[in-house]
Amino acid sequence: MHQVEATVNGATRRAEVSPETTLLSTLRDSWGLTGSKLGCDVGDCGACTVLVDGLSVNSCLLLAVQVNGREVVTIEGLGGFEYLHRLQTAFERLSSFQCGFCAPGMIISAKALLDENPAPTEPEIREALAGNLCRCTGYTKVIDAITEICRDRAVAVEAPA
Amino acid sequence: MPRKVTEEKQAEAQQLLEAPPATHLPAVAPDSLPKAPALTPEVNKQTPAVGQRVTRPDIRTHITGTTRYIDDLSFPGMLHVKILRSAHAHARILSINVDALHKMPGVVATLTGEEVPVNSFGSTYQDQPVLAVDRVRHRGDGIVAVAAETEQQALEALDAVKVDYEPLPAVFDPLEAMDPDAPKIHRIDNVYASKVIMRGDVDRGFEESDQIFERRYTTPMIEHVPLEPFAAIALWEPDGQLHVYSTNGRITLGRADLARTLSLPMNRIRLTATIIGGNFGGKNEIRTEPIVALLAKKSGRPVKAVYTRQEEFIASTTRHPLVMDYKTGIANDGRLLARSVKLVLDGGAYASWSETTVGKAAILAAGPYRIPNVRVEGRAVYTNKTVTGAMRGFGAPQVAFAYESQMDEIAYSLGIDPLEIRLLNGFEEGSISPTGQVLQAVALKETLLMAAKRSRWREGDL
Numbered sequence: 001m002h003q004v005e006a007t008v009n010g011a012t013r014r015a016e017v018s019p020e021t022t023l024l025s026t027l028r029d030s031w032g033l034t035g036s037k038l039g040c041d042v043g044d045c046g047a048c049t050v051l052v053d054g055l056s057v058n059s060c061l062l063l064a065v066q067v068n069g070r071e072v073v074t075i076e077g078l079g080g081f082e083y084l085h086r087l088q089t090a091f092e093r094l095s096s097f098q099c100g101f102c103a104p105g106m107i108i109s110a111k112a113l114l115d116e117n118p119a120p121t122e123p124e125i126r127e128a129l130a131g132n133l134c135r136c137t138g139y140t141k142v143i144d145a146i147t148e149i150c151r152d153r154a155v156a157v158e159a160p161a
Numbered sequence: 162m163p164r165k166v167t168e169e170k171q172a173e174a175q176q177l178l179e180a181p182p183a184t185h186l187p188a189v190a191p192d193s194l195p196k197a198p199a200l201t202p203e204v205n206k207q208t209p210a211v212g213q214r215v216t217r218p219d220i221r222t223h224i225t226g227t228t229r230y231i232d233d234l235s236f237p238g239m240l241h242v243k244i245l246r247s248a249h250a251h252a253r254i255l256s257i258n259v260d261a262l263h264k265m266p267g268v269v270a271t272l273t274g275e276e277v278p279v280n281s282f283g284s285t286y287q288d289q290p291v292l293a294v295d296r297v298r299h300r301g302d303g304i305v306a307v308a309a310e311t312e313q314q315a316l317e318a319l320d321a322v323k324v325d326y327e328p329l330p331a332v333f334d335p336l337e338a339m340d341p342d343a344p345k346i347h348r349i350d351n352v353y354a355s356k357v358i359m360r361g362d363v364d365r366g367f368e369e370s371d372q373i374f375e376r377r378y379t380t381p382m383i384e385h386v387p388l389e390p391f392a393a394i395a396l397w398e399p400d401g402q403l404h405v406y407s408t409n410g411r412i413t414l415g416r417a418d419l420a421r422t423l424s425l426p427m428n429r430i431r432l433t434a435t436i437i438g439g440n441f442g443g444k445n446e447i448r449t450e451p452i453v454a455l456l457a458k459k460s461g462r463p464v465k466a467v468y469t470r471q472e473e474f475i476a477s478t479t480r481h482p483l484v485m486d487y488k489t490g491i492a493n494d495g496r497l498l499a500r501s502v503k504l505v506l507d508g509g510a511y512a513s514w515s516e517t518t519v520g521k522a523a524i525l526a527a528g529p530y531r532i533p534n535v536r537v538e539g540r541a542v543y544t545n546k547t548v549t550g551a552m553r554g555f556g557a558p559q560v561a562f563a564y565e566s567q568m569d570e571i572a573y574s575l576g577i578d579p580l581e582i583r584l585l586n587g588f589e590e591g592s593i594s595p596t597g598q599v600l601q602a603v604a605l606k607e608t609l610l611m612a613a614k615r616s617r618w619r620e621g622d623l
């Protein structure tokens with residue numbers, strides 16, 4: 001068994017895991033953070049996407065021991081039920097998801113993109129979300145939501161408060 | 162003497178109640194949560210539903226990761242199930258040895274088909290075993306289920322199961338499966354469901370036709386691929402009631418099927434459908450529910466089974482592949498005079514929803530066109546492939562691909578606009594379908610014209 005200690009959504013979390021334990025199952029089973037989903041278990045669907053030191057990763061492919069001493073952000077770290085992140089507000093306004101299973105991973109990937117590039121073009125948005133599959137064909141409204149945020153922010157930057 | 166509650170304590174308690182929990186759902190939905198609009202339409206008044214932007218009432222939990230799907234549920238002491246699946250597409254099972262399984266680390270209980278009270282299920286014919294006992298008919302057939310402390314232990318334990326097979330000749334092509342000499346997959350004939358629809362005299366229709374178009378169209382097998390894999394959790398209440406959580410989308414039918422396999426009265430079973438991460442028809446019948454129920458009974462603990470992505474492909478249902486032979490007779494001006502259709506549905510190893518699918522495919526096979534003479538023959542056939550069952554449209558998309566392809570071919574051959582041949586032959590108010598239904602509120606041509614206009618189908622007036 002191995003000791004893992006990481007900063008998860010701003011708080012220090014510890015777990016004792018067997019070597020083959022993935023970050024995803026540690027998040028879900030040891031720390032009760034069930035927002036990240038298991039869809040394919042082979043890194044294709046992106047439902048398990050989280051941020052590790054600011055980079056988006058498939059947590060089903062990363063071993064828990066690999067995040068020792070690092071910083072992890074999951075969907076639970078973005079916004080609470082009453083205090084939404086601006087990305088979540090945009091996704092809610094456009095009802096971008098149907099069954100919702102892909103939503104947490106999709107939103108985390110979008111956050112990783114905007115953290116790195118605050119004004120992405122539509123091809124850049126598509127590229128950044130290429131690793132997140134949606135089976136209910138919700139891509140259009142997902143891309144619309146991110147585009148809307150970028151546009152709103154561009155307006156806000158241009159117009160001094 | 163009642164305890165005195167100080168004002169301070171009261172305020173503290175109040176604060177605790179009001180504080181929003183960081184990551185959990187509040188006990189009461191806050192006012193800011195979007196709610197479904199009240200729908201109280203007036204009689205004979207059109208509701209303003211079309212063209213409005215609607216915020217989904219369930220979107221807030223989706224975007225915060227707080228929607229509780231089945232895999233987000235867990236119960237104290239819960240075990241995890243993995244299922245050993247067949248190594249052959251078609252084989253006789255000579256022996257199943259699970260002795261070594263019990264010595265594997267973490268293993269608590271095992272299950273074979275012989276332990277299932279009624280080891281068969283199915284939506285139309287009960288021809289599918291919960292766990293195969295003496296024969297496997299496709300690679301997705303489960304043989305042994307094991308419940309262990311962790312998923313990893315259950316997976317590793319399966320290596321300890323020994324199954325001896327005698328491989329049998331398999332058949333993968335539905336047309337070959339119809340041959341009288343083809344390997345028989347069940348005791349009955351490989352053709353297990355059929356539907357014939359006749360209207361007018363199709364032979365005379367062809368004789369009177371100026372031109373005849375013939376072609377074979379085929380469609381492939383398609384898996385639903387919901388992002389959330391199929392899953393079930395079973396726990397027995399202390400009073401002997403069985404409670405099963407499941408991703409099943411048809412819980413009333415599922416409960417009846419589950420009661421049948423377990424030989425339990427239906428009123429002792431509670432089946433709870435959890436919020437589903439995509440269904441598309443693939444979660445419309447029971448799969449692992451009897452297995453988790455029996456393993457929970459044997460172990461005395463809650464039991465959960467989640468399909469792997471591979472199982473989702475091989476051990477769930479898929480969309481029927483179709484072989485469709487179309488023959489259409491027309492007059493030189495483009496009017497359809499006769500159409501005969503032969504459909505062969507690849508049903509896979511078990512019947513599932515094939516009877517429904519062959520019916521719907523046959524009913525719709527001639528297309529939305531006024532054709533005086535129609536003959537449709539549909540057959541569902543067993544093969545040693547993944548089971549085909551319900552999927553959006555039940556056979557309708559496959560035949561639509563065929564008849565619309567043929568309409569295009571006819572139009573191009575005659576040198577007329579594909580839109581015109583549809584307007585010439587399309588259903589109108591009061592048209593009679595091949596099954597004799599008099600159609601009402603038919604807006605086919607208006608819809609086609611609107612679509613052509615909006616998509617700028619051609620230049621000029623439309």
